[in-house]
Amino acid sequence: xxxxxxxxxxxxxxxxxxxxxxxxxxxxxxxxxxxxxxxxxxxxxxxxxxxxxxxxxxxxxxxxxxxxxxxxxxxxxxxxxxxxxxxxxxxxxxxxxxxxxxxxxxxxxxxxx
Amino acid sequence: xxxxxxxxxxxxxxxxxxxxxxxxxxxxxxxxxxxxxxxxxxxxxxxxxxxxxxxxxxxxxxxxxxxxxxxxxxxxxxxxxxxxxxxxxxxxxxxxxxxxxxxxxxxxxxxxxxxx
Numbered sequence: 001x002x003x004x005x006x007x008x009x010x011x012x013x014x015x016x017x018x019x020x021x022x023x024x025x026x027x028x029x030x031x032x033x034x035x036x037x038x039x040x041x042x043x044x045x046x047x048x049x050x051x052x053x054x055x056x057x058x059x060x061x062x063x064x065x066x067x068x069x070x071x072x073x074x075x076x077x078x079x080x081x082x083x084x085x086x087x088x089x090x091x092x093x094x095x096x097x098x099x100x101x102x103x104x105x106x107x108x109x110x111x112x113x
Numbered sequence: 114x115x116x117x118x119x120x121x122x123x124x125x126x127x128x129x130x131x132x133x134x135x136x137x138x139x140x141x142x143x144x145x146x147x148x149x150x151x152x153x154x155x156x157x158x159x160x161x162x163x164x165x166x167x168x169x170x171x172x173x174x175x176x177x178x179x180x181x182x183x184x185x186x187x188x189x190x191x192x193x194x195x196x197x198x199x200x201x202x203x204x205x206x207x208x209x210x211x212x213x214x215x216x217x218x219x220x221x222x223x224x225x226x227x228x229x
Contacts, residue, residue: 034217043220090156101146
């Protein structure tokens, strides 16, 4: 069965620091990869997605992620975080024409002003 | 921009009662989903629905759960006899198929179900 892990449960950074949130998945076939963000009381919002092509994908709000197939990873990055980035981040995988997303457990990001 | 809508935003029910959670997916989407998120835990897949039938479901989606698309717009999740552990945020999502696998899933704002 597919699974998704996110290395960090809670990350605390100061404003302007660089961010990298880890995401690894266990599935050997073709995958589509996503990062979602969930602000308190709101629905999941797509940050970025990878289907094929350039493994470095850029999303909204200055986020980017790199798909490294050999490492089964899709880490989320941002060069300089802002206080408004404080929220929960979820990595999700859709594998090989499957009918569902498998979500990681989430990483809470706290950015200190 | 089109969006997925869900009603109600919050549902409180007593244990053993039936609840129906409603969703209106994006109109030209073909795949529909329900997920749930127990407070403080990760989002979990419940069921996917395509062409008027369930295409995939998780272990969570037992006989107490059912889904229906009663008309051309609504997509409902019914829990026949709620249990305390059904208390969670339930998210509806929809997507359109891509050449490779599923497209982006658009999520609704969720319905918070509280079972007392």
